[in-house]
Amino acid sequence: MKNKIAIAIDGPAAAGKSTVAKLVAEQMGYIYVDTGAMYRAITYVTIKNNISPDNSSAILNELKKSDITLTKEFDVFINGENVTDEIRSNEVTQLVSKIASIPEVRKEMVQRQQQLVRNRGIVMDGRDIGTHVIPDAEVKIFLIASVDERAIRRHSENKNKGIPSDVEKLKIEIAQRDKQDMERVTSPLKKAEDAIEIDTTQLSIKDVVNQIIKIVEQEV
Template sequence: MSITIDGPAGAGKSTIAKIIAKVKKLTYIDTGAMYRAVTLKFIQNFVDTKDAQQIEALLADIRIELIGDDIYLNGTNVTEEIRSPEVNQLVSEVAKLSPVRKKMVEFQRTIAAAQNVVMDGRDIGTFVLPDAAYKFFLTASIDERARRRFEEQRRKGFTTSLEDVKSEISNRDRIDTERELAPLIQAEDAILIDTTGLSIEKVVDKILSYIQ
């Protein structure tokens, strides 16, 4: 069984997906973390996002592993590092690159073919797993999403302003919805849930009510 949870940055996808996976005893796959790991690799290797040869060489050398709630990049645990402001600023630019998306989508489909999953991202229900049993699309106002992301970064020790976070999220929304390959869009058969003002528990209950 596959459950997809899509939506823009800060909508609560990862938090909700982890809980759903635990309750339903499914494997949670954080596709956003995969793209963040690739982005971190770009940053570490000073890769130009417009240089096809550099991108091809990096993708040939990259190895991503999901172990529990941690993500490993070529054997190194980068779970915290991929949430840095530097990665936040570049991840949508890297994720829209066709070679990157094709490699990650292939990886994601391979995982889903082998086990029951809850997978969250931006194009899971529309592109990665279009035949998933259950599809959800989470959204929230940009002010709410910015506040959540700001609080998350502050808890992790990153220094930034709420206005900068809001601007960053707005920019990511634009890039994600306008990219040529698999843009962020609600699948026609996905259930829309606006999480603005809702507690995590209420959102989880809504999703579980549809699944059960």
């Protein structure tokens, strides 16, 4: 029987992490954990409850009261409410990096994420998975892509979901998000020393998945 392992997939916004991680998990028969969705969930709660993004104690209090559930169908629930579509709104997207940079919020989230990985057989994507959440992951992948390519991908996603979108505006927002994620004090976006970098700019999703599966097969 093959050994189950932990696969950490990190990278900047719109690098294709979630899409690729889902497909890798499906092929491996593993559980997929979208940590970005977890941060989007508490950001959604913050906005819904009219909490100031600067009020870290109130946000942490809401998080501790919130049961965030990720299903096998990739739906996201908060205290039983399906918020899968709501957490992908532009309003949430613009604020999530600020909320995710709150040290107390990240600490609480990391504890929840580490509970999920104890039995291995998991694919987890985010920005600090290989460096902070699962530093002992057997496979660490760091996906990158040009800002232009990532803006086009996000624009396409938005259009398919009926969300108003502008490519040039997205380029600016993604560049700003990169800066915020890389410069935050707590668990910044950073490539782990032992991570394998894959530039997805010119690759199809299938190509990226196949590359990762080949890497994983050497470990199991």
